[in-house]
Amino acid sequence: MARSKTSKAWMQEHVSDPYVRRARAEGYRSRAAYKLLELNRRDHLLRPGLTVVDLGSAPGGWSQVAAEQVGAAGRVLAVDRLEMAPIQGVAFILGDFRDQATLERLAGTLGERRADLVLSDMAPNISGVPEVDQARSLELVQAVVEFCQGYLKPGGTLLVKVFQGAGFEEFATGLRRRFLKVAVRKPGASRSRSPEVYLLASGFRGPARATEEGDSV
Template sequence: MARSKTSKAWMQEHVSDLYVRRAKAEGYRSRAAYKLMELDERDHLLRPGLWVVDLGAAPGGWSQVAAARVGKAGRVVAVDVLEMAPLPGVEFILGDFSEEATLVRVARALDGHAADLVLSDMAPNMSGMAEVDQARSLHLAELALEFCTRHLKPGGGLLVKVFQGAGFDGFVAELRRRFSRVAVRKPRSSRSRSAEVYLLATGFRGEPRPTQGDK
């Protein structure tokens, strides 16, 4: 089947992308590795000994960076519905983290610990319809936040990709209910035309208490 003009343009951009070429030259699984490295250098997310869960990890660019920075004293648990080739220092779980069976396996991998940091660079399969893609992206971010209620320790952090659009402000408000601080980040290594941003939430408070209006 002949490629569409859109797919040809994307492939040309991908092949000529500086970060794609750097990833191949420097042995990283994907260009996304540079996004996490840049965010870590700014906000000091990763340090030796941390326990990290990487949601939607395949092909493994973020897990690769995280494992190198938490070292042997830490642990990285990667989860995805897609297969991922093994990485040193990373325990991979094949499954949907929104399903109970997968959550049980994650808990077993954490060996009784709560995560210090949850990472989510997930994006939906893009349909090309902005409203649909935005809703799907936001749903993935909400699932990552829900995961935190079960597996993130008090005071821990969440780094999650979202697309700016409908529902964005509401999601940020919900993060602020559950975390002490929330910051918006746009790494230089993100493609400039992309609506993606990263929300860094730190100081996890746990499940918020209901307010008067929630009753």
């Protein structure tokens, strides 16, 4: 079957993308690595010795950057439903982070420690219907925040990809109830036409009290 005009245009853009070419030259698994590298230069997210959890990690670009920055004294735990080829310094767990069995494996790997930093560059499967895609995106990032309740240490940091659109402001407002500071970031490696932005939430207030469990975040 012949490729559609849309798929041909995407492929042409992809192969000519400077970040794609740079990733191949420098050994990163995806152009997304440069988003994290830029954000780290600006906000100093990654330091030697940190414990980092990378949710939705495949193919591994963010995990590569995290492992380089935290060094041998740090730990990077990567989780994805898709297989990911091994990365030195990264412990990979195959599974959905929303499933109890996956969480139990992650908890066993963390031991008594909680994450200093949770990363999420995940996006839902795109349907092409903006309203549907936005709802799926918000559902996914809500699950990431719920994950933080059990696995991010008080004072820790979350970096999560969110699509701008309906519900975005409400989500950001809810996140501010959980963290001391929330900032919006749009790295240069993000395509300008993309509705994606990153919310950088620092100073985690700790697990929500029982009276807050019904709040949307």
